Amino acid sequence: MTSDPLIALRPWEAPEVTSWGRLPMNAVDRRSGALPLDGDWRFQLLSAPHEPVGGSWSSSYVPGAWTLQGTDDLPRYTNVRMPFAEFPPASPTANPTGVYEREVDVPAEWAGRRIVLQAGAAESVLLVHVDGRPVGISKDSHLAAEFDLTGLVRPGSPATVRLTVVKWSDASHIEDQDQWWHGGITRSVLLYATDPLYLADVTVRARYSGELRVDCLVRDAGGALPEGWYVTGELDGRLLTQDAEFDRANAEDERVSGFLGEARLLTVVPEVRTWNAETPELYDLTVRLHRADGTVTDTSYHRVGFRDVTIVGRDLLVNGERVFVRGVNRHDFHPLTGRTVSYEDMRADLVLLKRFGFNAIRTAHYPNDPTLYDLADELGFYVVDEADIESHDHAHEIADDPRYLNAFVDRVSRMVLRDKNHPSVIIWSLGNESDYGANHDAAAGWVRRHDPTRPIQYEGAAKRGWADPELASDIACPMYAPLEDCVAHALSGEQTKPLIQCEYSHAMGNSNGTLADHWAAIEATPGLQGGFIWEFWDHGILQRVSDGRPAGRGGAGLHDNGVAAPGHRWAYGGDFGESVHDGAFIADGVVFPDRTPKPVMYEHREIAAPVRIECFRHEGIVLSNHQHFRGLDWLAGEWELVLADGTTLTAPAELPDLCPGETAAVPLPFEVPRDGGEAWLTLRVTTAEDQPWAPRGTELCLPQIRLRGLAVATDVPVDRRVEVDAEGLLVHPLLTAAPTLSLWRAPTDNDELGGIAPRWQSWGLDALVRKVVSVREGAGGVTVEAEYAGTTGVVRHRQVFTPVEGGIRVAEEAELPEAFDDVARVGTVFETVAGLDLLEWFGQGPWESYPDRSAGAPVGHHRVPVDALFTPYLRPQESGGRHGVRHFTLSAPDATGLRVALDRPRQVSVTRYRAEDLTAARHHDELVPRPGCVVHLDAAHRGLGTASCGPDTAPSYLVAPGLHRWSWTLRAL
Ligand code: IPT
Numbered sequence: 020m021t022s023d024p025l026i027a028l029r030p031w032e033a034p035e036v037t038s039w040g041r042l043p044m045n046a047v048d049r050r051s052g053a054l055p056l057d058g059d060w061r062f063q064l065l066s067a068p069h070e071p072v073g074g075s076w077s078s079s080y081v082p083g084a085w086t087l088q089g090t091d092d093l094p095r096y097t098n099v100r101m102p103f104a105e106f107p108p109a110s111p112t113a114n115p116t117g118v119y120e121r122e123v124d125v126p127a128e129w130a131g132r133r134i135v136l137q138a139g140a141a142e143s144v145l146l147v148h149v150d151g152r153p154v155g156i157s158k159d160s161h162l163a164a165e166f167d168l169t170g171l172v173r174p175g176s177p178a179t180v181r182l183t184v185v186k187w188s189d190a191s192h193i194e195d196q197d198q199w200w201h202g203g204i205t206r207s208v209l210l211y212a213t214d215p216l217y218l219a220d221v222t223v224r225a226r227y228s229g230e231l232r233v234d235c236l237v238r239d240a241g242g243a244l245p246e247g248w249y250v251t252g253e254l255d256g257r258l259l260t261q262d263a264e265f266d267r268a269n270a271e272d273e274r275v276s277g278f279l280g281e282a283r284l285l286t287v288v289p290e291v292r293t294w295n296a297e298t299p300e301l302y303d304l305t306v307r308l309h310r311a312d313g314t315v316t317d318t319s320y321h322r323v324g325f326r327d328v329t330i331v332g333r334d335l336l337v338n339g340e341r342v343f344v345r346g347v348n349r350h351d352f353h354p355l356t357g358r359t360v361s362y363e364d365m366r367a368d369l370v371l372l373k374r375f376g377f378n379a380i381r382t383a384h385y386p387n388d389p390t391l392y393d394l395a396d397e398l399g400f401y402v403v404d405e406a407d408i409e410s411h412d413h414a415h416e417i418a419d420d421p422r423y424l425n426a427f428v429d430r431v432s433r434m435v436l437r438d439k440n441h442p443s444v445i446i447w448s449l450g451n452e453s454d455y456g457a458n459h460d461a462a463a464g465w466v467r468r469h470d471p472t473r474p475i476q477y478e479g480a481a482k483r484g485w486a487d488p489e490l491a492s493d494i495a496c497p498m499y500a501p502l503e504d505c506v507a508h509a510l511s512g513e514q515t516k517p518l519i520q521c522e523y524s525h526a527m528g529n530s531n532g533t534l535a536d537h538w539a540a541i542e543a544t545p546g547l548q549g550g551f552i553w554e555f556w557d558h559g560i561l562q563r564v565s566d567g568r569p570a571g572r573g574g575a576g577l578h579d580n581g582v583a584a585p586g587h588r589w590a591y592g593g594d595f596g597e598s599v600h601d602g603a604f605i606a607d608g609v610v611f612p613d614r615t616p617k618p619v620m621y622e623h624r625e626i627a628a629p630v631r632i633e634c635f636r637h638e639g640i641v642l643s644n645h646q647h648f649r650g651l652d653w654l655a656g657e658w659e660l661v662l663a664d665g666t667t668l669t670a671p672a673e674l675p676d677l678c679p680g681e682t683a684a685v686p687l688p689f690e691v692p693r694d695g696g697e698a699w700l701t702l703r704v705t706t707a708e709d710q711p712w713a714p715r716g717t718e719l720c721l722p723q724i725r726l727r728g729l730a731v732a733t734d735v736p737v738d739r740r741v742e743v744d745a746e747g748l749l750v751h752p753l754l755t756a757a758p759t760l761s762l763w764r765a766p767t768d769n770d771e772l773g774g775i776a777p778r779w780q781s782w783g784l785d786a787l788v789r790k791v792v793s794v795r796e797g798a799g800g801v802t803v804e805a806e807y808a809g810t811t812g813v814v815r816h817r818q819v820f821t822p823v824e825g826g827i828r829v830a831e832e833a834e835l836p837e838a839f840d841d842v843a844r845v846g847t848v849f850e851t852v853a854g855l856d857l858l859e860w861f862g863q864g865p866w867e868s869y870p871d872r873s874a875g876a877p878v879g880h881h882r883v884p885v886d887a888l889f890t891p892y893l894r895p896q897e898s899g900g901r902h903g904v905r906h907f908t909l910s911a912p913d914a915t916g917l918r919v920a921l922d923r924p925r926q927v928s929v930t931r932y933r934a935e936d937l938t939a940a941r942h943h944d945e946l947v948p949r950p951g952c953v954v955h956l957d958a959a960h961r962g963l964g965t966a967s968c969g970p971d972t973a974p975s976y977l978v979a980p981g982l983h984r985w986s987w988t989l990r991a992l
Pocket of ligand 1: 098384451498553604
C-alpha cells in the first residue's frame with residue numbers, strides 16, 4: 020500500500036474528483052516572462068499507476084506523447100467505442116502511466132514572489148509532486164492546470180518536479196473523441212512568478228459600438244488585499260479609466276470582503292475599427308495592477324477585437340450582419356507529434372484555410388491549443404469553441420450521471436474562463452456526441468450567467484428538436500443532416516434558430532460530393548447559414564514500414580505532395596497492431612497528414628469565392644461582391660478567354676468599386692471570334708496586396724462563365740481496315756489492353772462504408788466476364804457485340820470501329836439490366852504502351868473533379884504529368900478523375916502518343932493503376948505503378964457523395980440502368 024495520497028485515493032476512478040490543489044482557470048496569459056520547462060525529462064512508463072517508480076529512467080520530450088516516442092505503448096485508434104471494456108467510471112488495470120521528472124532551478128530573484136507551475140495539457144490524469152510532496156491533481160486533457168508552488172520550492176535552489184500522467188481514467192469515458200488515443204504531456208510546461216498582489220483574471224468585453232469594459236479580479240497571496248490598490252489600462256495608447264461608479268457600489272456592498280478585489284476599466288473608442296473574420300482589426304490592451312504608491316505589481320496583455328454576436332430571429336449576426344459560416348472542424352494534429360502542435364504549424368493551418376475560403380473553425384472536440392485562438396483573432400476566423408466532453412460510447416449513461424456533473428461544469432467553465440476574451444470565439448459548444456442530460460444543462464446554466472454575450476450550441480440538445488427553445492442550444496446544429504431536411508426546416512415556418520451544421524460533408528477519402536449543391540441551397544434559403552466540414556486533417560501518423568514504429572519527432576521529413584516519405588506510410592487504425600480499431604475512418608480530412616490540400620479544397624475555394632460573375636444578355640457580365648464586410652480593393656483580376664481551338668487569351672480586369680452584396684455590369688473584355696466552337700470566360704482573382712495570410716498575387720478563385728456552347732465535330736470516314744482479334748478486341752500499336760466495357764471503380768470510402776460497393780460486388784461488377792457474341796466486318800468498319808456477365812445480370816455491349824481520317828472512331832452502346840440500378844460507371848477502359856507520361860486536355864481541371872464535385876474546376880486547356888494526376892488518398896481508391904473532358908492527348912517527351920476526342924464532355928481518368936490494383940492495396944506504398952497508363956472514358960460516372968458518414972450523392976448523380984451511348988476517336992500523334 021502506497022503512502023502517497025495522490026495514488027492511494029485512486030483519483031483515476033473518481034469522476035467527482037476533477038482536480039485537487041489546482042488554481043482556478045483564468046484569461047491572464049503567463050507565457051511571456053515564464054521559465055519554460057520544455058525539453059527532455061527523465062521518464063518511466065509504469066504498467067499501472069500504483070506500480071512503484073524505481074526502474075531505470077529513459078527520457079521523454081515535453082511537450083509530446085510517449086506513444087510517439089519509442090515506448091511499447093503505441094497509438095491506437097477507435098472512434099465511438101472505447102478501447103477497453105470497463106464501464107464508467109472504471110478503467111483497466113493495465114493502465115500505462117508515465118512518470119516525468121526533472122530538476123528545476125528556481126531563480127533566486129523570485130524570492131518573495133508567488134510561484135506557479137503550469138502544465139499545458141496531460142492525458143488523462145495529471146498528478147503533481149515537488150520534492151516528493153504531493154501538490155495536486157488535474158483532469159481535463161486539453162486545458163492547462165496551474166499549481167501554486169510558493170511554499171514548496173526555494174528560490175535559488177533546485178526543486179525536483181514530478182508529473183505523473185495516468186492514461187486511462189474515469190475521464191477517458193468523457194474524452195472518447197474520434198481520434199488516436201495517446202498518452203503524455205502534450206502542451207508546454209512552464210514555471211512563472213508574480214508579485215503576491217496579482218491579477219487573478221481579466222475579462223474583456225469590446226462591443227461593436229466601441230464600448231470597452233475590462234473587469235479585473237485581484238488577489239493577494241497573503242490573503243487580505245493591501246489598502247489602496249488600483250488598476251489602469253491602456254488601449255493602443257489611449258488610457259482607460261477605472262469605473263468610479265463600480266468602485267463606489269463595491270465599497271457600499273457589504274458582501275464584498277477584503278480578499279477578492281474587483282475593478283472595472285471603461286472607455287468608448289470613437290470611430291472604432293471593428294473586428295470580423297474578413298477585416299480582423301485588433302487593438303493592444305495592457306492592464307496594470309498597482310499598489311497604492313503606484314508601483315506596478317502585475318500586467319496582463321490582450322488583443323482586443325470590437326464586435327457583437329447576436330441571434331435575431333433565426334439569423335446569427337456578427338456586427339448586425341448575417342454572415343455565412345464556411346467552417347471546418349479542426350483537431351490539434353501533427354503526423355510526427357500527435358496532438359502537440361507548434362505556432363508555425365497552427366499558423367500554416369489557418370493560412371491554408373484562409374486561402375481556400377474558410378472563415379470558421381469548430382475546435383473539434385476540445386479546446387485547442389491556446390495559440391490557435393490568438394491566430395484566429397489575428398487572421399480572422401469565427402470559432403465555435405468546444406469543451407472537452409465526448410462520452411460517445413456510454414453517452415446515455417453519463418449525461419445524467421451525477422458523479423460526472425462536476426466534470427461537465429468544470430470542463431465547460433474552464434474553457435470559457437480561458438477563452439472568453441477572444442473576439443474570434445463567437446459560440447460556445449458544450450461538447451460532442453454525449454447524448455443530452457442534466458449535466459449539460461448545468462454547464463449551460465453556468466455559461467449563461469458568466470458570459471451572456473455569446474450563444475451556446477450543442478448538437479446533442481439540438482437533436483431533440485431544432486426549434487425547441489427549452490433546449491441548451493441556441494443554434495440548430497445538426498450533423499450530416501440531409502440537405503432536403505435543412506431546406507424543408509427553413510421553409511417550414513417553424514424555424515426559430517439559425518441552422519448551421521456542426522458537421523457535414525464528410526471528407527473521408529475521395530469525397531465531398533454535392534458540396535456545391537449544399538451551398539447553392541444555403542445561399543438561396545433564408546435560415547440556412549452554413550456549416551463545418553468534417554474535417555481538416557487526415558490523421559495519418561508517419562510510420563516506418565521497416566519496424567512499424569511511429570517516425571516521431573525528428574523522424575523522416577514531410578513532403579508537400581500528400582505522400583509519406585520513402586520507407587514510410589501514413590498509419591491509420593489497425594496499423595500499430597491494435598485488434599480493436601476503426602481503420603481508415605481517422606483519415607477524413609480536406610488535407611493530407613502533411614497538410615497538402617486535397618482536390619476538395621479547390622472546390623471549396625470556388626464555392627466561397629468573394630467575387631462572382633454571371634452572363635448578362637450577351638453584352639456584358641455582371642460582377643458581384645460576395646463578401647460580408649469588405650470592398651474589392653484588396654483584390655486584383657485577370658480575364659482569360661478560353662477557346663476550343665486551344666488558345667487562351669488574357670486581359671487585365673478592372674474590378675469595380677463594390678460594397679458587400681453589390682453588383683455591377685462590366686463590359687465583355689474580349690471580342691469573341693465568330694467561330695471556333697466553345698468559348699469560356701474566366702476571371703482569375705488574386706490578392707492585390709500582401710495579406711497577413713497570403714502574399715500579393717495569391718490566387719483566390721476562378722469564377723467562370725460559358726460564352727458559347729459546343730460545336731459538333733464530325734469525323735470523316737476513310738477507306739481503311741480496322742484490326743480486331745478473334746475475341747473482337749481492337750488491335751492497336753499504342754494500346755496494350757484493348758478498349759472494353761467498365762462498370763466498376765475501386766470503391767471509395769463512401770462506396771464502401773455507404774454499402775454501395777458491397778452491392779456492386781454482389782452483382783459481380785468487379786469481375787465481369789466478357790464473352791464475344793459476334794464480330795462483323797462491313798463497309799463502315801467492324802461491329803463487335805459482346806456480353807458482360809455479372810452474377811445477377813448481363814450487360815449487352817456493342818462497339819463499332821470506323822476508320823476515320825487519322826484514326827479510328829469507336830461508337831459504343833451498353834444496355835444495363837434493371838438489376839444494375841446503381842453502378843459506378845458506364846464507360847470504356849484501355850491501357851497504353853509505356854512512356855506516355857504527359858496528359859494535356861481540354862475540359863475541367865487542372866485538379867481532380869467528379870460529377871458532384873466539379874464546381875471548382877474551370878474549363879480550360881490543362882497539362883499535367885500522368886503521375887501527378889493521381890490523388891494519393893490514404894487508403895487507395897478511385898482517384899484522379901477529371902470531369903467534362905472534351906479531348907486529350909497522352910504523349911511521350913518526343914511528342915509521339917495518342918489523341919482521344921470524345922463525343923461530348925465526359926469523365927476521364929488516366930492513372931498507372933487498374934481499379935483492382937487500387938482495391939487490393941491498404942496503403943499507398945503498396946501500389947506498384949504500371950508502366951503504361953490505365954485510361955477510363957466514362958459515358959456516365961456516379962457521384963461521390965459523402966456516404967461514409969452522412970448522405971449519399973443526390974439522385975441526379977447516379978448512373979441509371981438502361982441504354983448508354985457514347986463515342987470517341989483515337990488517333991496517333
Ligand atoms: C461524428 C463525430 O462527431 C466526429 O467526431 C467524427 O467521428 C465524425 O462523426 C465522423 O468522422 S459522430 C458520427 C457517428 C456521426
